[in-house]
Amino acid sequence: MVFNTVRMRVAALLTSAALVAAWMFALERPVEAYVDPGAGSMLTQLVVGGILGGLVLLRAGWRRICGWFVRRPARAEDTD
Numbered sequence: 001m002v003f004n005t006v007r008m009r010v011a012a013l014l015t016s017a018a019l020v021a022a023w024m025f026a027l028e029r030p031v032e033a034y035v036d037p038g039a040g041s042m043l044t045q046l047v048v049g050g051i052l053g054g055l056v057l058l059r060a061g062w063r064r065i066c067g068w069f070v071r072r073p074a075r076a077e078d079t080d
Helices: 002-026 038-060 062-067
Strands: none
16 A cells, blocks of 8 residues: 555656756756866766765665665454
8 A cells, every 4th residue: 555655656756857847858958157177077077976875865764775676574453
């Protein structure tokens, strides 16, 4: 029951993200701008920081994530 709710939320989130991405590509306009050489360094720091932040979040919630895949024994209340 809870799994279906999570699945529906993820599906809604992915659908929303796809619609936003499609909207952004549809409204794309050419831009003539100068890109500073330091922008590549800043972009690299952003990507590395995002990856490391995701790893920290993953490590902090590892037990919770593993809990989704562990089968728990049925309680006496559930078997009646």
